[in-house]
Amino acid sequence: MTQISNDTEFRQSLSQLDFSKQRELAGMFVNNVIGLSTDERVDRVIKVALNNSVSGEELASSLKTAKAATVDCHTRCGSEGDWKEQAGYFVARAATAAMMPETQNRGGG
Numbered sequence: 001m002t003q004i005s006n007d008t009e010f011r012q013s014l015s016q017l018d019f020s021k022q023r024e025l026a027g028m029f030v031n032n033v034i035g036l037s038t039d040e041r042v043d044r045v046i047k048v049a050l051n052n053s054v055s056g057e058e059l060a061s062s063l064k065t066a067k068a069a070t071v072d073c074h075t076r077c078g079s080e081g082d083w084k085e086q087a088g089y090f091v092a093r094a095a096t097a098a099m100m101p102e103t104q105n106r107g108g109g
Helices: 006-015 021-034 040-049 058-079 083-099
Strands: none
Touching: 006 040, 021 058, 021 083, 040 058, 040 083
16 A cells, blocks of 8 residues: 655545545545534435445436535525534535536546
């Protein structure tokens, strides 16, 4: 196993993975912080991200669900800046990024 010691090496290692492995890895990351989200939809999206035999239709549906959860979480944050809701928003954003098709991901994976 290659040791990664900086951001550049991390990005290079990620880019060498196929899209389904990138999605699975992103799902594992988000799963570690899922407790910061109170939105059950995000939990369901992550379960799809972790499934390596998921259909294209399920991926598309989960992406829509993740986007809806992101919008709803952002709305709940409010101008008061509720930190718990903001944490949920960032978890939902990460779930959305995990489900984003490779062709639509501007960040490169």
